[in-house]
Amino acid sequence: xxxxxxxxxxxxxxxxxxxxxxxxxxxxxxxxxxxxxxxxxxxxxxxxxxxxxxxxxxxxxxxx
Numbered sequence: 001x002x003x004x005x006x007x008x009x010x011x012x013x014x015x016x017x018x019x020x021x022x023x024x025x026x027x028x029x030x031x032x033x034x035x036x037x038x039x040x041x042x043x044x045x046x047x048x049x050x051x052x053x054x055x056x057x058x059x060x061x062x063x064x
Contacts, residue, residue: 003045006052007035013055023051 010020017031024047034040
C-alpha cells in the first residue's frame, strides 16, 4: 500500500489532513502534497505508516 493510499484511508476514517499532520509531525500542506502523490521523506513515510497501522488495529478491534 502506498503512502497516498494510507492517507486516503485515514481521511476516510474521519481524520483531517491537519490531524494527520499533527500526529506525524509535519505541516498540513505536506500531507496535502502527499495525498496528491508527492514524495515525502523516509521518516515521514514511516510515521504515516505507523499511524495507519495503529488506526487499522483500532478499527479491527471495534469490528469484533
